[in-house]
Amino acid sequence: xxxxxxxxxxxxxxxxxxxxxxxxxxxxxxxxxxxxxxxxxxxxxxxxxxxxxxxxxxxxxxxxxxxxxxxxxxxxxxxxxxxxxxxxxxxxxxxxxxxxxxxxxxxxxxxxxxxxxxxxxxxxxxxxxxxxxx
Amino acid sequence: xxxxxxxxxxxxxxxxxxxxxxxxxxxxxxxxxxxxxxxxxxxxxxxxxxxxxxxxxxxxxxxxxxxxxxxxxxxxxxxxxxxxxxxxxxxxxxxxxxxxxxxxxxxxxxxxxxxxxxxxxxxxxxxxxxxxxx
Amino acid sequence: xxxxxxxxxxxxxxxxxxxxxxxxxxxxxxxxxxxxxxxxxxxxxxxxxxxxxxxxxxxxxxxxxxxxxxxxxxxxxxxxxxxxxxxxxxxxxxxxxxxxxxxxxxxxxxxxxxxxxxxxxxxxxxxxxxxxxx
Amino acid sequence: xxxxxxxxxxxxxxxxxxxxxxxxxxxxxxxxxxxxxxxxxxxxxxxxxxxxxxxxxxxxxxxxxxxxxxxxxxxxxxxxxxxxxxxxxxxxxxxxxxxxxxxxxxxxxxxxxxxxxxxxxxxxxxxxxxxxxx
Numbered sequence: 444x445x446x447x448x449x450x451x452x453x454x455x456x457x458x459x460x461x462x463x464x465x466x467x468x469x470x471x472x473x474x475x476x477x478x479x480x481x482x483x484x485x486x487x488x489x490x491x492x493x494x495x496x497x498x499x500x501x502x503x504x505x506x507x508x509x510x511x512x513x514x515x516x517x518x519x520x521x522x523x524x525x526x527x528x529x530x531x532x533x534x535x536x537x538x539x540x541x542x543x544x545x546x547x548x549x550x551x552x553x554x555x556x557x558x559x560x561x562x563x564x565x566x567x568x569x570x571x572x573x574x575x576x577x
Numbered sequence: 578x579x580x581x582x583x584x585x586x587x588x589x590x591x592x593x594x595x596x597x598x599x600x601x602x603x604x605x606x607x608x609x610x611x612x613x614x615x616x617x618x619x620x621x622x623x624x625x626x627x628x629x630x631x632x633x634x635x636x637x638x639x640x641x642x643x644x645x646x647x648x649x650x651x652x653x654x655x656x657x658x659x660x661x662x663x664x665x666x667x668x669x670x671x672x673x674x675x676x677x678x679x680x681x682x683x684x685x686x687x688x689x690x691x692x693x694x695x696x697x698x699x700x701x702x703x704x705x706x707x708x709x710x711x
Numbered sequence: 712x713x714x715x716x717x718x719x720x721x722x723x724x725x726x727x728x729x730x731x732x733x734x735x736x737x738x739x740x741x742x743x744x745x746x747x748x749x750x751x752x753x754x755x756x757x758x759x760x761x762x763x764x765x766x767x768x769x770x771x772x773x774x775x776x777x778x779x780x781x782x783x784x785x786x787x788x789x790x791x792x793x794x795x796x797x798x799x800x801x802x803x804x805x806x807x808x809x810x811x812x813x814x815x816x817x818x819x820x821x822x823x824x825x826x827x828x829x830x831x832x833x834x835x836x837x838x839x840x841x842x843x844x845x
Numbered sequence: 846x847x848x849x850x851x852x853x854x855x856x857x858x859x860x861x862x863x864x865x866x867x868x869x870x871x872x873x874x875x876x877x878x879x880x881x882x883x884x885x886x887x888x889x890x891x892x893x894x895x896x897x898x899x900x901x902x903x904x905x906x907x908x909x910x911x912x913x914x915x916x917x918x919x920x921x922x923x924x925x926x927x928x929x930x931x932x933x934x935x936x937x938x939x940x941x942x943x944x945x946x947x948x949x950x951x952x953x954x955x956x957x958x959x960x961x962x963x964x965x966x967x968x969x970x971x972x973x974x975x976x977x978x979x
Contacts, residue, residue, distance in 0.1 A: 457596060480859050491866070491917035504777065636911055729864070
Protein backbone atom coordinates (compact mmCIF):
# COMPACT_ATOMS: atom_id res chain seq x y z
CA UNK A 444 0.00 0.00 0.00
CA UNK A 445 1.28 3.40 -0.95
CA UNK A 446 2.02 5.61 2.04
CA UNK A 447 0.38 8.61 0.37
CA UNK A 448 -2.54 8.88 -2.05
CA UNK A 449 -2.12 12.43 -3.19
CA UNK A 450 0.36 15.25 -3.22
CA UNK A 451 0.28 18.95 -4.02
CA UNK A 452 3.30 21.14 -4.71
CA UNK A 453 3.31 24.70 -3.44
CA UNK A 454 5.76 27.50 -2.81
CA UNK A 455 6.06 29.77 0.19
CA UNK A 456 4.61 33.22 -0.42
CA UNK A 457 6.46 35.98 1.43
CA UNK A 458 3.34 37.31 3.13
CA UNK A 459 3.04 33.92 4.85
CA UNK A 460 6.27 34.56 6.76
CA UNK A 461 6.11 36.42 10.04
CA UNK A 462 8.56 38.60 11.91
CA UNK A 463 10.67 35.55 12.80
CA UNK A 464 11.36 35.26 9.05
CA UNK A 465 9.70 31.84 8.87
CA UNK A 466 6.28 30.71 7.73
CA UNK A 467 3.76 31.47 10.48
CA UNK A 468 2.41 28.32 12.13
CA UNK A 469 -1.19 28.96 11.12
CA UNK A 470 -0.26 28.88 7.45
CA UNK A 471 0.64 25.18 7.66
CA UNK A 472 -3.00 24.68 8.54
CA UNK A 473 -3.92 26.63 5.41
CA UNK A 474 -1.57 24.46 3.36
CA UNK A 475 -3.12 21.24 4.65
CA UNK A 476 -6.65 22.58 4.06
CA UNK A 477 -5.87 23.58 0.49
CA UNK A 478 -4.27 20.17 -0.13
CA UNK A 479 -7.34 18.34 1.24
CA UNK A 480 -9.70 20.39 -0.90
CA UNK A 481 -7.64 19.79 -4.04
CA UNK A 482 -7.55 16.06 -3.25
CA UNK A 483 -11.34 16.06 -2.85
CA UNK A 484 -11.75 17.93 -6.14
CA UNK A 485 -9.64 15.31 -7.89
CA UNK A 486 -12.08 12.75 -6.50
CA UNK A 487 -14.97 14.78 -7.89
CA UNK A 488 -15.97 16.37 -4.59
CA UNK A 489 -16.23 20.15 -4.27
CA UNK A 490 -16.04 21.54 -0.75
CA UNK A 491 -18.04 24.63 -1.75
CA UNK A 492 -20.69 22.61 -3.63
CA UNK A 493 -21.06 20.29 -0.60
CA UNK A 494 -21.63 23.42 1.50
CA UNK A 495 -24.31 24.63 -0.93
CA UNK A 496 -26.10 21.28 -0.45
CA UNK A 497 -26.08 21.77 3.32
CA UNK A 498 -23.23 19.34 3.94
CA UNK A 499 -20.17 20.70 5.68
CA UNK A 500 -17.03 18.69 6.18
CA UNK A 501 -15.57 20.19 9.35
CA UNK A 502 -12.36 19.66 11.27
CA UNK A 503 -13.01 18.14 14.69
CA UNK A 504 -9.37 17.95 15.73
CA UNK A 505 -6.01 18.85 14.28
CA UNK A 506 -2.54 17.99 15.51
CA UNK A 507 0.51 19.45 13.83
CA UNK A 508 4.11 18.61 14.67
CA UNK A 509 6.44 21.33 13.50
CA UNK A 510 9.84 19.90 12.56
CA UNK A 511 11.72 22.30 10.29
CA UNK A 512 10.50 25.80 9.43
CA UNK A 513 9.74 26.75 5.85
CA UNK A 514 11.20 30.05 4.68
CA UNK A 515 10.90 32.59 1.88
CA UNK A 516 11.39 30.95 -1.53
CA UNK A 517 11.09 27.37 -0.24
CA UNK A 518 9.15 25.00 -2.44
CA UNK A 519 7.39 22.17 -0.69
CA UNK A 520 5.00 19.32 -1.25
CA UNK A 521 2.03 18.41 0.90
CA UNK A 522 1.38 14.64 0.84
CA UNK A 523 -1.84 13.05 2.04
CA UNK A 524 -3.33 9.72 3.07
CA UNK A 525 -6.96 9.29 4.06
CA UNK A 526 -8.38 6.71 6.44
CA UNK A 527 -11.92 6.09 7.68
CA UNK A 528 -12.19 5.66 11.47
CA UNK A 529 -15.78 5.27 12.64
CA UNK A 530 -17.60 8.42 11.67
CA UNK A 531 -14.34 10.27 11.14
CA UNK A 532 -12.38 10.88 7.97
CA UNK A 533 -8.78 11.07 9.13
CA UNK A 534 -6.25 12.84 6.92
CA UNK A 535 -2.57 12.18 7.53
CA UNK A 536 -0.71 15.03 5.90
CA UNK A 537 3.01 15.58 5.76
CA UNK A 538 4.81 18.60 4.37
CA UNK A 539 8.26 18.11 2.84
CA UNK A 540 10.68 20.75 1.63
CA UNK A 541 11.36 19.98 -2.00
CA UNK A 542 15.05 20.91 -2.11
CA UNK A 543 16.08 18.12 0.26
CA UNK A 544 12.90 16.13 1.06
CA UNK A 545 13.21 17.24 4.69
CA UNK A 546 10.03 16.63 6.69
CA UNK A 547 8.87 20.08 7.81
CA UNK A 548 5.51 19.36 9.40
CA UNK A 549 3.37 16.32 10.15
CA UNK A 550 -0.37 16.75 10.60
CA UNK A 551 -3.28 14.54 11.54
CA UNK A 552 -6.64 16.06 10.75
CA UNK A 553 -9.85 14.41 12.00
CA UNK A 554 -12.87 15.59 10.06
CA UNK A 555 -16.56 14.79 10.33
CA UNK A 556 -19.55 15.62 8.19
CA UNK A 557 -22.34 17.84 9.40
CA UNK A 558 -25.74 18.09 7.67
CA UNK A 559 -27.61 21.28 8.54
CA UNK A 560 -25.80 21.41 11.86
CA UNK A 561 -26.29 17.72 12.75
CA UNK A 562 -23.35 15.31 12.91
CA UNK A 563 -23.69 12.64 10.20
CA UNK A 564 -23.04 8.99 11.02
CA UNK A 565 -21.83 8.55 7.46
CA UNK A 566 -21.64 10.77 4.42
CA UNK A 567 -22.60 8.67 1.37
CA UNK A 568 -21.60 11.54 -0.96
CA UNK A 569 -18.04 11.24 0.29
CA UNK A 570 -17.82 7.49 0.80
CA UNK A 571 -18.82 6.58 -2.72
CA UNK A 572 -16.16 8.77 -4.25
CA UNK A 573 -13.41 8.40 -1.70
CA UNK A 574 -13.36 4.69 -0.97
CA UNK A 575 -14.96 3.06 -4.00
CA UNK A 576 -11.95 2.21 -6.00
CA UNK A 577 -9.83 0.58 -3.30
CA UNK B 578 -19.09 68.83 10.67
CA UNK B 579 -16.97 66.31 12.46
CA UNK B 580 -14.15 64.95 10.31
CA UNK B 581 -14.86 61.40 11.43
CA UNK B 582 -18.08 59.65 12.41
CA UNK B 583 -16.70 56.54 13.96
CA UNK B 584 -13.49 55.07 15.31
CA UNK B 585 -12.30 51.66 16.37
CA UNK B 586 -9.22 50.93 18.48
CA UNK B 587 -7.16 47.87 17.69
CA UNK B 588 -3.71 46.49 18.41
CA UNK B 589 -1.23 44.88 16.06
CA UNK B 590 -1.16 41.11 16.35
CA UNK B 591 2.28 39.63 15.73
CA UNK B 592 1.07 37.25 13.03
CA UNK B 593 0.07 40.33 11.00
CA UNK B 594 3.74 41.33 10.69
CA UNK B 595 5.79 39.93 7.84
CA UNK B 596 9.47 39.22 7.41
CA UNK B 597 10.21 42.96 7.19
CA UNK B 598 9.07 43.14 10.83
CA UNK B 599 6.18 45.46 9.95
CA UNK B 600 2.48 44.88 9.44
CA UNK B 601 1.95 43.40 5.98
CA UNK B 602 0.21 45.81 3.61
CA UNK B 603 -2.80 43.57 3.06
CA UNK B 604 -3.64 43.68 6.76
CA UNK B 605 -4.45 47.39 6.58
CA UNK B 606 -7.22 46.37 4.23
CA UNK B 607 -8.40 43.90 6.89
CA UNK B 608 -8.31 46.66 9.49
CA UNK B 609 -10.41 49.00 7.35
CA UNK B 610 -12.90 46.23 6.55
CA UNK B 611 -13.32 45.31 10.20
CA UNK B 612 -13.79 48.99 11.09
CA UNK B 613 -16.47 49.43 8.38
CA UNK B 614 -18.36 46.35 9.55
CA UNK B 615 -18.27 47.48 13.18
CA UNK B 616 -19.49 50.92 12.13
CA UNK B 617 -22.35 49.33 10.18
CA UNK B 618 -23.24 47.14 13.17
CA UNK B 619 -23.41 50.22 15.36
CA UNK B 620 -25.89 51.60 12.83
CA UNK B 621 -27.91 48.39 13.07
CA UNK B 622 -26.63 46.85 9.84
CA UNK B 623 -25.09 43.41 9.83
CA UNK B 624 -22.86 42.60 6.87
CA UNK B 625 -23.53 38.86 7.26
CA UNK B 626 -27.30 39.34 7.63
CA UNK B 627 -27.34 41.54 4.53
CA UNK B 628 -25.57 38.72 2.70
CA UNK B 629 -28.20 36.23 3.90
CA UNK B 630 -30.88 38.50 2.38
CA UNK B 631 -29.07 38.44 -0.97
CA UNK B 632 -27.59 41.92 -0.59
CA UNK B 633 -23.83 42.20 -0.74
CA UNK B 634 -21.98 45.41 -0.09
CA UNK B 635 -18.85 45.02 -2.18
CA UNK B 636 -15.70 47.07 -2.63
CA UNK B 637 -15.46 48.50 -6.14
CA UNK B 638 -12.20 50.34 -5.58
CA UNK B 639 -9.72 50.84 -2.78
CA UNK B 640 -6.81 53.23 -2.54
CA UNK B 641 -4.43 53.08 0.41
CA UNK B 642 -1.58 55.48 1.05
CA UNK B 643 0.98 53.96 3.36
CA UNK B 644 2.69 56.61 5.49
CA UNK B 645 4.27 55.03 8.56
CA UNK B 646 4.44 51.30 9.16
CA UNK B 647 2.76 49.75 12.18
CA UNK B 648 4.87 47.31 14.18
CA UNK B 649 4.55 44.62 16.82
CA UNK B 650 2.81 45.96 19.95
CA UNK B 651 1.55 49.16 18.30
CA UNK B 652 -1.94 50.23 19.25
CA UNK B 653 -3.84 52.16 16.65
CA UNK B 654 -7.20 53.62 15.88
CA UNK B 655 -9.08 53.39 12.60
CA UNK B 656 -11.26 56.48 12.01
CA UNK B 657 -14.01 56.61 9.41
CA UNK B 658 -16.21 59.06 7.53
CA UNK B 659 -18.89 57.96 5.09
CA UNK B 660 -20.14 59.90 2.09
CA UNK B 661 -22.71 59.05 -0.55
CA UNK B 662 -21.55 59.70 -4.12
CA UNK B 663 -24.11 58.64 -6.72
CA UNK B 664 -24.61 54.92 -6.30
CA UNK B 665 -21.42 54.62 -4.28
CA UNK B 666 -20.90 54.60 -0.54
CA UNK B 667 -17.45 56.09 -0.06
CA UNK B 668 -15.59 55.39 3.14
CA UNK B 669 -12.68 57.63 4.08
CA UNK B 670 -10.64 55.72 6.61
CA UNK B 671 -7.49 56.83 8.35
CA UNK B 672 -5.32 54.76 10.65
CA UNK B 673 -3.42 56.54 13.42
CA UNK B 674 -0.84 55.09 15.79
CA UNK B 675 -2.15 55.73 19.28
CA UNK B 676 1.14 56.47 21.01
CA UNK B 677 1.75 59.67 19.02
CA UNK B 678 -1.32 60.16 16.77
CA UNK B 679 0.93 59.63 13.74
CA UNK B 680 -1.04 59.02 10.54
CA UNK B 681 -0.01 55.54 9.39
CA UNK B 682 -2.35 54.90 6.47
CA UNK B 683 -5.06 56.75 4.60
CA UNK B 684 -7.65 54.79 2.69
CA UNK B 685 -10.56 55.61 0.41
CA UNK B 686 -12.92 52.71 -0.14
CA UNK B 687 -15.67 52.92 -2.76
CA UNK B 688 -18.38 50.37 -2.16
CA UNK B 689 -21.57 49.51 -4.02
CA UNK B 690 -24.49 47.25 -3.26
CA UNK B 691 -25.24 44.18 -5.29
CA UNK B 692 -28.56 42.32 -5.14
CA UNK B 693 -28.33 38.76 -6.40
CA UNK B 694 -25.45 39.75 -8.63
CA UNK B 695 -27.06 42.94 -9.99
CA UNK B 696 -25.69 46.38 -9.14
CA UNK B 697 -28.25 48.35 -7.10
CA UNK B 698 -28.98 52.01 -7.95
CA UNK B 699 -29.69 52.56 -4.28
CA UNK B 700 -29.84 50.36 -1.22
CA UNK B 701 -32.79 51.50 0.92
CA UNK B 702 -31.72 49.14 3.73
CA UNK B 703 -28.49 51.07 4.06
CA UNK B 704 -29.70 54.57 3.33
CA UNK B 705 -32.38 54.59 5.99
CA UNK B 706 -29.94 53.64 8.71
CA UNK B 707 -26.84 55.42 7.52
CA UNK B 708 -28.12 58.83 6.51
CA UNK B 709 -31.37 59.30 8.37
CA UNK B 710 -30.16 61.05 11.44
CA UNK B 711 -28.03 63.67 9.79
CA UNK C 712 -4.84 26.90 41.94
CA UNK C 713 -6.72 28.90 39.35
CA UNK C 714 -7.48 26.94 36.21
CA UNK C 715 -6.39 29.84 34.02
CA UNK C 716 -3.73 32.52 34.53
CA UNK C 717 -4.68 34.92 31.82
CA UNK C 718 -7.49 35.76 29.47
CA UNK C 719 -7.94 37.97 26.44
CA UNK C 720 -11.26 39.09 24.99
CA UNK C 721 -11.61 39.36 21.23
CA UNK C 722 -14.34 39.58 18.62
CA UNK C 723 -14.68 37.74 15.35
CA UNK C 724 -13.72 39.85 12.34
CA UNK C 725 -15.75 39.04 9.25
CA UNK C 726 -12.69 38.42 7.09
CA UNK C 727 -11.82 35.54 9.43
CA UNK C 728 -14.94 33.66 8.32
CA UNK C 729 -14.77 31.44 5.27
CA UNK C 730 -17.32 30.32 2.71
CA UNK C 731 -18.94 28.02 5.29
CA UNK C 732 -19.88 31.22 7.16
CA UNK C 733 -17.83 30.23 10.21
CA UNK C 734 -14.39 31.24 11.42
CA UNK C 735 -11.79 29.36 9.38
CA UNK C 736 -9.91 26.77 11.46
CA UNK C 737 -6.52 28.37 11.00
CA UNK C 738 -7.72 31.57 12.67
CA UNK C 739 -8.11 29.80 16.00
CA UNK C 740 -4.38 29.28 15.82
CA UNK C 741 -3.98 33.02 15.25
CA UNK C 742 -6.21 33.71 18.26
CA UNK C 743 -4.16 31.44 20.51
CA UNK C 744 -0.89 32.96 19.25
CA UNK C 745 -2.09 36.50 19.89
CA UNK C 746 -3.27 35.50 23.36
CA UNK C 747 0.11 33.91 24.20
CA UNK C 748 2.01 36.98 23.04
CA UNK C 749 -0.23 39.33 25.03
CA UNK C 750 0.22 37.11 28.09
CA UNK C 751 4.00 37.22 27.62
CA UNK C 752 3.90 41.01 27.25
CA UNK C 753 2.01 41.29 30.51
CA UNK C 754 4.86 39.30 32.07
CA UNK C 755 7.36 41.73 30.54
CA UNK C 756 8.42 39.51 27.65
CA UNK C 757 8.21 40.77 24.10
CA UNK C 758 8.13 38.10 21.39
CA UNK C 759 9.61 40.50 18.83
CA UNK C 760 12.35 41.71 21.20
CA UNK C 761 13.24 38.10 22.03
CA UNK C 762 13.57 37.51 18.29
CA UNK C 763 15.87 40.53 17.95
CA UNK C 764 18.12 38.98 20.66
CA UNK C 765 18.33 35.75 18.64
CA UNK C 766 15.89 33.85 20.85
CA UNK C 767 12.82 32.44 19.16
CA UNK C 768 10.02 30.77 21.04
CA UNK C 769 8.64 28.33 18.50
CA UNK C 770 5.70 25.97 18.47
CA UNK C 771 6.81 22.33 18.39
CA UNK C 772 3.32 20.85 18.42
CA UNK C 773 -0.21 22.11 18.48
CA UNK C 774 -3.44 20.21 19.03
CA UNK C 775 -6.78 21.93 18.67
CA UNK C 776 -10.16 20.36 19.38
CA UNK C 777 -12.92 22.22 17.60
CA UNK C 778 -16.18 22.08 19.55
CA UNK C 779 -18.51 24.87 18.45
CA UNK C 780 -17.80 27.19 15.54
CA UNK C 781 -17.48 30.93 16.07
CA UNK C 782 -19.44 33.13 13.67
CA UNK C 783 -19.68 36.71 12.49
CA UNK C 784 -20.23 39.11 15.42
CA UNK C 785 -19.37 36.55 18.13
CA UNK C 786 -17.34 37.85 21.02
CA UNK C 787 -15.09 35.35 22.72
CA UNK C 788 -12.43 35.01 25.34
CA UNK C 789 -9.20 33.06 25.06
CA UNK C 790 -8.09 31.69 28.46
CA UNK C 791 -4.61 30.37 29.12
CA UNK C 792 -2.63 28.29 31.60
CA UNK C 793 1.10 27.69 31.28
CA UNK C 794 3.03 24.67 32.51
CA UNK C 795 6.68 23.74 32.27
CA UNK C 796 7.31 20.17 31.07
CA UNK C 797 11.02 19.40 30.67
CA UNK C 798 12.34 21.77 28.05
CA UNK C 799 8.82 22.57 26.86
CA UNK C 800 6.58 25.45 27.79
CA UNK C 801 3.08 24.03 27.42
CA UNK C 802 0.19 26.42 26.94
CA UNK C 803 -3.33 25.14 27.60
CA UNK C 804 -5.65 27.53 25.84
CA UNK C 805 -9.43 27.40 25.71
CA UNK C 806 -11.68 29.64 23.69
CA UNK C 807 -15.16 30.39 25.05
CA UNK C 808 -17.99 32.25 23.32
CA UNK C 809 -18.87 35.16 25.57
CA UNK C 810 -22.64 35.17 25.07
CA UNK C 811 -23.11 31.76 26.72
CA UNK C 812 -19.65 30.65 27.94
CA UNK C 813 -19.81 27.75 25.48
CA UNK C 814 -16.42 26.10 24.94
CA UNK C 815 -15.61 26.60 21.26
CA UNK C 816 -12.08 25.28 20.99
CA UNK C 817 -9.52 23.66 23.25
CA UNK C 818 -5.84 23.90 22.37
CA UNK C 819 -2.60 22.55 23.75
CA UNK C 820 0.48 24.29 22.42
CA UNK C 821 3.94 22.90 23.13
CA UNK C 822 6.63 25.50 22.62
CA UNK C 823 10.39 25.41 22.90
CA UNK C 824 13.07 28.05 22.77
CA UNK C 825 15.64 28.19 20.02
CA UNK C 826 18.82 30.28 20.21
CA UNK C 827 20.33 30.99 16.81
CA UNK C 828 18.78 27.82 15.50
CA UNK C 829 19.80 25.59 18.43
CA UNK C 830 17.23 24.12 20.80
CA UNK C 831 17.71 25.55 24.30
CA UNK C 832 17.58 23.25 27.34
CA UNK C 833 16.17 26.16 29.29
CA UNK C 834 15.46 29.78 28.57
CA UNK C 835 16.40 31.84 31.62
CA UNK C 836 14.87 34.99 30.06
CA UNK C 837 11.49 33.28 30.14
CA UNK C 838 11.79 31.29 33.34
CA UNK C 839 12.61 34.26 35.54
CA UNK C 840 9.58 36.18 34.42
CA UNK C 841 7.11 33.37 33.93
CA UNK C 842 7.59 31.21 37.00
CA UNK C 843 9.18 33.45 39.60
CA UNK C 844 6.14 34.66 41.40
CA UNK C 845 4.38 31.37 41.96
CA UNK D 846 6.20 47.05 -26.47
CA UNK D 847 4.57 44.17 -24.71
CA UNK D 848 1.74 45.20 -22.39
CA UNK D 849 2.94 42.84 -19.67
CA UNK D 850 6.42 41.63 -18.75
CA UNK D 851 5.58 38.79 -16.48
CA UNK D 852 2.71 36.58 -15.46
CA UNK D 853 2.05 34.11 -12.68
CA UNK D 854 -0.73 31.53 -12.65
CA UNK D 855 -2.46 30.75 -9.35
CA UNK D 856 -5.63 29.11 -8.13
CA UNK D 857 -8.06 30.29 -5.50
CA UNK D 858 -7.63 28.51 -2.17
CA UNK D 859 -10.90 28.04 -0.29
CA UNK D 860 -9.63 29.70 2.88
CA UNK D 861 -9.19 32.89 0.84
CA UNK D 862 -12.96 33.11 0.34
CA UNK D 863 -15.05 34.88 2.96
CA UNK D 864 -18.65 34.53 4.08
CA UNK D 865 -19.85 36.14 0.85
CA UNK D 866 -18.45 33.05 -0.91
CA UNK D 867 -15.97 35.14 -2.91
CA UNK D 868 -12.27 35.84 -2.47
CA UNK D 869 -11.85 38.45 0.27
CA UNK D 870 -10.60 41.78 -1.08
CA UNK D 871 -7.37 41.75 0.91
CA UNK D 872 -6.27 38.54 -0.78
CA UNK D 873 -5.97 40.30 -4.14
CA UNK D 874 -3.31 42.38 -2.46
CA UNK D 875 -1.60 39.14 -1.40
CA UNK D 876 -1.82 37.86 -4.98
CA UNK D 877 -0.22 41.00 -6.39
CA UNK D 878 2.52 40.93 -3.74
CA UNK D 879 3.36 37.31 -4.45
CA UNK D 880 3.43 38.03 -8.18
CA UNK D 881 5.79 40.99 -7.70
CA UNK D 882 8.15 38.96 -5.54
CA UNK D 883 8.22 36.09 -8.04
CA UNK D 884 8.89 38.58 -10.83
CA UNK D 885 11.76 40.06 -8.83
CA UNK D 886 13.16 36.57 -8.15
CA UNK D 887 13.13 35.84 -11.86
CA UNK D 888 15.21 39.00 -12.27
CA UNK D 889 17.61 37.75 -9.62
CA UNK D 890 16.29 39.91 -6.79
CA UNK D 891 15.18 38.35 -3.54
CA UNK D 892 12.84 40.43 -1.41
CA UNK D 893 14.00 38.68 1.77
CA UNK D 894 17.71 39.00 0.88
CA UNK D 895 17.22 42.70 0.16
CA UNK D 896 15.67 42.99 3.61
CA UNK D 897 18.66 41.24 5.17
CA UNK D 898 20.91 43.88 3.51
CA UNK D 899 18.87 46.66 5.09
CA UNK D 900 17.01 47.53 1.89
CA UNK D 901 13.25 47.30 2.01
CA UNK D 902 11.06 47.75 -1.02
CA UNK D 903 7.85 49.11 0.45
CA UNK D 904 4.47 49.96 -0.98
CA UNK D 905 3.74 53.69 -0.80
CA UNK D 906 0.33 53.52 -2.42
CA UNK D 907 -1.92 50.87 -3.85
CA UNK D 908 -5.10 51.23 -5.87
CA UNK D 909 -7.18 48.20 -6.76
CA UNK D 910 -10.28 48.22 -8.96
CA UNK D 911 -12.40 45.17 -8.31
CA UNK D 912 -14.27 44.09 -11.45
CA UNK D 913 -15.39 40.48 -11.16
CA UNK D 914 -15.03 38.41 -8.01
CA UNK D 915 -12.94 35.26 -7.98
CA UNK D 916 -14.56 32.20 -6.42
CA UNK D 917 -13.69 28.76 -5.11
CA UNK D 918 -11.88 26.68 -7.75
CA UNK D 919 -11.17 29.62 -10.08
CA UNK D 920 -7.77 29.62 -11.71
CA UNK D 921 -6.35 33.00 -12.56
CA UNK D 922 -3.28 34.72 -13.85
CA UNK D 923 -1.65 37.83 -12.44
CA UNK D 924 0.06 39.86 -15.17
CA UNK D 925 2.56 42.62 -14.47
CA UNK D 926 4.27 45.59 -16.09
CA UNK D 927 6.87 47.70 -14.30
CA UNK D 928 7.61 51.37 -14.91
CA UNK D 929 10.04 53.76 -13.26
CA UNK D 930 8.51 57.11 -12.27
CA UNK D 931 10.97 59.35 -10.44
CA UNK D 932 11.96 57.54 -7.28
CA UNK D 933 9.00 55.18 -7.59
CA UNK D 934 8.81 51.73 -9.09
CA UNK D 935 5.25 51.46 -10.34
CA UNK D 936 3.77 48.02 -10.89
CA UNK D 937 0.67 47.72 -13.07
CA UNK D 938 -0.89 44.39 -12.20
CA UNK D 939 -4.01 42.87 -13.68
CA UNK D 940 -5.69 39.67 -12.56
CA UNK D 941 -7.57 37.64 -15.17
CA UNK D 942 -9.75 34.58 -14.61
CA UNK D 943 -8.27 31.83 -16.74
CA UNK D 944 -11.48 30.14 -17.84
CA UNK D 945 -12.64 33.17 -19.87
CA UNK D 946 -9.86 35.77 -19.66
CA UNK D 947 -12.25 38.04 -17.76
CA UNK D 948 -10.49 40.94 -16.03
CA UNK D 949 -11.16 40.46 -12.30
CA UNK D 950 -8.99 43.14 -10.72
CA UNK D 951 -6.71 45.93 -11.86
CA UNK D 952 -4.04 47.21 -9.50
CA UNK D 953 -1.47 49.98 -9.54
CA UNK D 954 1.20 49.60 -6.89
CA UNK D 955 3.67 52.41 -6.22
CA UNK D 956 6.73 51.18 -4.38
CA UNK D 957 9.81 52.92 -3.09
CA UNK D 958 13.06 51.70 -1.58
CA UNK D 959 14.02 52.40 1.97
CA UNK D 960 17.56 51.93 3.33
CA UNK D 961 17.65 51.61 7.10
CA UNK D 962 14.50 53.67 7.34
CA UNK D 963 15.58 56.39 4.88
CA UNK D 964 13.87 56.82 1.52
CA UNK D 965 16.33 56.09 -1.30
CA UNK D 966 16.50 58.39 -4.32
CA UNK D 967 17.44 55.39 -6.39
CA UNK D 968 18.13 51.76 -5.69
CA UNK D 969 21.05 50.61 -7.85
CA UNK D 970 20.51 47.00 -6.74
CA UNK D 971 17.09 47.07 -8.38
CA UNK D 972 17.81 49.30 -11.35
CA UNK D 973 20.67 47.21 -12.69
CA UNK D 974 18.60 44.08 -12.74
CA UNK D 975 15.20 45.47 -13.62
CA UNK D 976 15.95 47.91 -16.42
CA UNK D 977 19.22 46.76 -17.89
CA UNK D 978 18.00 44.64 -20.69
CA UNK D 979 15.40 46.93 -22.17
